[in-house]
Amino acid sequence: MIQIQNVSFDRAGKNILDVTELTLEAKQTIALIGPNGAGKSTLLSLMARLLPLQTGQIRYDYLDISSTSSRVMARKVGILQQHSHFMSRLTVQDLLLYARYPYHKGRPTADDHKVVEQMLAYFELLTFRTTFLDELSGGQRQMALVAMVFCQGTDYILLDEPLNNLDMYHARHLMTTLRRAIVDWNKTIVVVLHDINYASLYADQIVALKQGRIVFKGPPDQVLTPDSIKALYGVEVDIIEHQGKRLSLHF
Numbered sequence: 001m002i003q004i005q006n007v008s009f010d011r012a013g014k015n016i017l018d019v020t021e022l023t024l025e026a027k028q029t030i031a032l033i034g035p036n037g038a039g040k041s042t043l044l045s046l047m048a049r050l051l052p053l054q055t056g057q058i059r060y061d062y063l064d065i066s067s068t069s070s071r072v073m074a075r076k077v078g079i080l081q082q083h084s085h086f087m088s089r090l091t092v093q094d095l096l097l098y099a100r101y102p103y104h105k106g107r108p109t110a111d112d113h114k115v116v117e118q119m120l121a122y123f124e125l126l127t128f129r130t131t132f133l134d135e136l137s138g139g140q141r142q143m144a145l146v147a148m149v150f151c152q153g154t155d156y157i158l159l160d161e162p163l164n165n166l167d168m169y170h171a172r173h174l175m176t177t178l179r180r181a182i183v184d185w186n187k188t189i190v191v192v193l194h195d196i197n198y199a200s201l202y203a204d205q206i207v208a209l210k211q212g213r214i215v216f217k218g219p220p221d222q223v224l225t226p227d228s229i230k231a232l233y234g235v236e237v238d239i240i241e242h243q244g245k246r247l248s249l250h251f
């Protein structure tokens with residue numbers, strides 16, 4: 001379970017995030033949605049301790065991030081940021097092995113190699129194992145970066161717009177794989193999504209942010225309505241039901 005309490009964050013003298021209370025159940029996919037500039041990346045960065053907390057508390061199970069060592073945090077929470085830069089002359093398998101550093105400290109064991117093999121297969125990257133990152137397409141690199149975060153072996157995974165650059169097949173494959181990971185490995189995944197239909201189809205819970213505040217939270221079929229979407233994005237939508245799922249039409 002993730003518990004966020006009284007987390008407020010100012011930048012350049014301006015308040016950009018103010019979350020009084022947010023509890024996220026474990027072993028779920030939680031989609032963080034909201035318009036550009038709403039504070040989604042800021043919240044994720046605070047949750048991964050990439051930005052220092054200015055107020056409040058964030059806890060993963062019994063761990064308070066303010067008092068947890070980096071060694072323990074590195075095994076508890078993994079994040080893929082929106083703009084991740086890695087040495088381009090690194091092969092895909094080396095990138096994945098690098099993500100195991102919190103375990104092997106520079107001396108990979110058979111277990112580390114086993115996890116890398118597992119993730120190469122899970123994310124359909126076996127054919128790219130010896131390809132350098134700068135020889136991959138944008139979408140292939142994105143999949144490799146997501147696989148890298150999974151290699152870290154953390155219970156909690158935070159992904160900021162992972163569908164960037166992905167074509168229809170890979171976007172669907174990634175979202176399906178995230179859902180499988182919850183069942184197969186008990187992961188809890190918080191994912192920033194701009195496509196509200198992916199959020200509706202694949203998330204257990206939706207958390208909507210606007211101007212740094214949570215405006216609604218709940219299961220997609222309860223919270224995604226024409227009114228809530230209009231209030232969030234200022235866009236008129238129709239909601240249609242297809243095979244028991246809610247889809248929004250906004251063209």
Ligand SMILES: Nc1ncnc2c1ncn2[C@@H]1O[C@H](COP(=O)(O)OP(=O)(O)OP(=O)(O)O)[C@@H](O)[C@H]1O
Nearest residue numbers: 011012016034035036037038039040041042043082
């Ligand atoms: N380094 C910074 N200095 C000052 N303000 C910043 C900085 N980074 C972000 N902001 C501001 O903080 C607010 C929240 O930004 P954030 O990136 O968290 O939003 P977001 O919801 O992730 O947006 P997007 O969907 O466009 O990625 C925005 O108003 C943004 O302009």
